[in-house]
Structures are given as C-alpha cells and as structure tokens.
C-alpha cells in the first residue's frame with residue numbers, strides 16, 4: 001500500500017450566516033458555528049461566545065452558508081479528456097463509434113491528468129466525494145490521494161471476452177489490496193461490472209463472488225436506455241433489473257447508476273433490496289436516454305443519490321446543476337410542483353451520496369463526531385437576495401461559482417479562488433497536450 005497521505009489538519013473555528021446539516025431532517029442554523037479538530041466536527045450549532053484563542057484557523061463570514069459537501073455518486077472522471085468531442089448522438093453509437101475507439105488510445109498518465117482535471121472542477125463546484133468507474137484506477141487513486149478529495153473507485157469490468165474479464169478481476173483485486181480504506185478511509189474501492197450488456201451472467205457471477213470475498217460494494221450501470229432493456233429481454237427473457245436480481249447481485253451492496261427504464265415491479269425490487277440508485281439527470285437528458293422515475297423511486301423508499309456521469313456526456317461535473325435538475329424534472333413530468341421538495345433534492349446530493357457509496361455511517365451529516373467534509377457558499381450575490389429561505393436558494397438559485405471554500409476531512413482544498421493541493425496550470429497544460437495527441 002502506498003504510504004498514507006496524512007494531511008496536517010488545523011484546529012478550526014468556522015462561523016457563518018447559515019449552517020445546513022442533517023440530524024433526523026435538515027437542520028438550518030442561522031448564525032451558526034462549527035469547530036473542527038483532527039479533521040472531525042467537534043461542535044456544530046448556534047454561535048457560542050467561545051474565544052478564538054487556541055484555534056489555528058478562524059473563518060468568520062456572515063454572508064456565507066456552510067453545508068455538507070456534495071457527492072457525485074456516478075462519474076468517469078478521466079472522461080473530461082473527451083469533453084465536447086462527440087455530442088448529440090445516441091448512447092450506443094456514441095460509445096461504439098466515438099468513445100471506445102478513443103479510450104483504447106488512453107495511457108496511464110492520460111487517465112491521471114484527466115482525473116485531476118475532473119477533481120479540479122469537482123472541488124471548485126463543492127463536490128467533496130465521488131464514485132468513479134474507469135480503468136488504470138491506480139492512477140485515479142493516486143490523483144485522489146494527492147488532491148485530498150474523498151473517492152470510491154471501481155475498475156470498470158467488461159466480461160464479453162472472458163480472458164480480458166478475468167484480467168479486470170485481477171486488477172480489481174490489486175486495487176482493493178493497495179487502496180481500499182487508504183488515506184484514513186478517504187479512498188475506498190468497489191468492483192465495477194460495467195453493465196448487464198457488457199457482463200454476461202457467467203461473468204457477473206464471478207464478479208459477485210469476488211465482491212463477497214473482498215467485502216467491497218459493486219458499482220454498475222443499469223437500465224440506462226430502452227434499447228438495453230429490449231435487448232436484455234430478447235436475450236434473457238427478463239429486464240436488466242430482474243436479471244440482476246435473479247443473479248443475486250442485490251444480495252450485496254450495489255450502487256446502480258441511471259435506472260432510467262424501470263417498471264413498478266423493478267422499482268419495488270431496488271427499494272426492498274436496498275440497492276443504491278445514482279440518478280444522472282444531465283447525462284440521461286443529453287444522451288436522450290430518458291428520465292428516471294425518481295419520484296416513484298423515492299416514494300417507494302429507495303436510496304437515491306445524484307451523479308454527473310462522465311464529462312463526455314454531460315458535459316460538466318457540476319453537482320449544483322444536477323441538484324436543480326433533480327428537483328425540477330419530477331415536477332415537470334408529473335405536472336406537480338410538490339413532487340420532490342428542495343430538501344429531498346439536497347438530501348440526494350449530500351448525505352444519500354455518502355450512504356450510496358457505503359461509507360461510514362453519519363458521513364456527510366456534519367454532526368459532531370463526523371468527518372469535516374463541508375463547503376462554504378458565498379451568499380453575497382444578487383441571486384441570493386432577499387434571503388427568505390437559504391435551502392430554497394441552494395437548490396433553485398445557486399451556481400457552482402458561488403462555492404468559496406471546500407474542506408475534506410478537515411483539510412481546506414479550495415479557498416479564495418485557489419485550489420490548495422493541485423497545480424491547476426500544470427493540469428491545463430497536460431490535458432491540452434494529451435487531448436491533441438488522442439485526437440490525432
């Protein structure tokens with residue numbers, strides 16, 4: 001295992017105009033205060049009269065709001081390299097003709113720099129944690145480790161060719177050995193069976209067995225397009241969700257991305273089996289895949305989080321945009337403005353995200369005793385005035401550019417417009433060079 005990157009964290013005192021946190025429901029604390037010691041929230045509540053003495057860093061901003069960090073529960077970080085390369089195409093054609101041929105040209109260092117670019121964008125937009133599925137994941141882990149972001153990483157497994165599929169399992173094993181729970185648990189590992197249409201049942205059983213053996217969750221694309229469902233029915237006589245259920249996938253910890261095309265029975269299966277669903281409204285809209293039955297999933301009690309998917313199909317990694325889309329789409333589809341209230345949307349983007357990645361309980365709640373993964377939003381902008389309701393503003397009015405400070409595990413990763421752990425200019429340079437070579 002690489003030597004743990006144990007960041008020095010300071011004893012901090014934060015005071016802000018508002019603090020949002022989770023405790024049973026959403027807690028909105030005006031004039032709030034947070035103290036952080038050893039990377040852990042030691043106090044969260046109304047402002048106290050405590051002295052600033054003894055704190056290594058004090059941040060006091062009456063025009064700001066502190067809230068839990070956003071979780072991007074499904075992405076392929078290094079696909080930032082293909083941002084804008086192929087747009088306005090259906091998923092299968094886009095993958096077969098554009099993305100997969102280009103991916104075949106990627107080397108390890110491309111993945112490293114593409115991932116770092118994604119991390120720059122995510123941190124700047126208030127994302128403190130993400131679930132990634134791609135390949136050369138040791139490079140991804142290295143980028144996460146250096147940047148200080150929290151991440152759960154899966155080597156994307158494709159089992160159409162059993163020899164390649166088995167090699168992927170070997171890579172996953174080694175990734176788990178080297179990185180699972182690394183950096184004080186900041187980096188974790190999942191197995192990443194890509195999708196039912198790229199992982200035949202025989203191979204999926206091997207993946208499930210390995211997940212059980214290694215005791216790690218699985219991250220899979222599921223029921224993303226109508227074509228996927230049609231083809232699965234034609235080949236197996238059942239839908240992707242039914243097939244996965246029969247294979248026993250949901251008897252283990254599973255993060256299922258997309259879940260766009262679901263019958264009421266399948267919604268029931270996902271909810272009762274406790275599968276975590278990562279909803280990716282931006283990517284689903286852009287690829288014309290459809291709109292997931294989010295409201296129905298939530299009403300059945302399914303655990304739903306939000307993701308951007310890769311930057312080649314979104315085309316950004318802006319979780320505030322996904323947050324807003326997730327709150328608006330159910331209202332429009334159901335012709336019901338009460339469908340998916342703001343609080344439910346924020347929950348999906350924050351605490352549900354941590355739960356969907358099967359991380360330690362309480363993470364993302366910002367309660368005392370949990371890791372200090374938080375973001376500070378600058379409210380002194382026209383679109384926050386008047387400040388009737390800070391929760392409403394975050395969901396319906398905020399922009400990624402309003403994020404002014406980001407902290408993961410008590411370490412400040414972004415402040416005053418500057419990334420503290422990443423040389424952004426170097427990232428831009430590397431990505432520019434590499435994108436030219438890839439498209440050559």
Ligand code: NI
Pocket residue numbers: 074075076221257309310
């Ligand atoms: Ni995806």
